[in-house]
Amino acid sequence: xxxxxxxxxxxxxxxxxxxxxxxxxxxxxxxxxxxxxxxxxxxxxxxxxxxxxxxxxxxxxxxxxx
Numbered sequence: 001x002x003x004x005x006x007x008x009x010x011x012x013x014x015x016x017x018x019x020x021x022x023x024x025x026x027x028x029x030x031x032x033x034x035x036x037x038x039x040x041x042x043x044x045x046x047x048x049x050x051x052x053x054x055x056x057x058x059x060x061x062x063x064x065x066x
Contacts, residue, residue: 012042012049019053020060027056030063 013024016038021027028035031052041049 012039015042015049016053016056019050020057021053026060027052030056030059 010018016024016027021030024035024038027033028038031038033041033052038049038052041052
């Protein structure tokens with residue numbers, strides 16, 4: 001499922017990329033949460049999905065040493 005925001009269709013993958021991750025798969029790898037669950041959370045628990053994206057960016061930067 002995708003949401004339309006300002007004429008742009010937002011998907012979970014686009015939202016993860018907008019947050020600073022390379023993909024939804026990267027968030028899944030970092031968080032150990034399956035991609036299907038992340039997609040479900042995007043639809044049913046948007047606040048949790050947003051939190052996971054933000055946490056994923058922090059963890060990703062730690063892993064990369066930034």
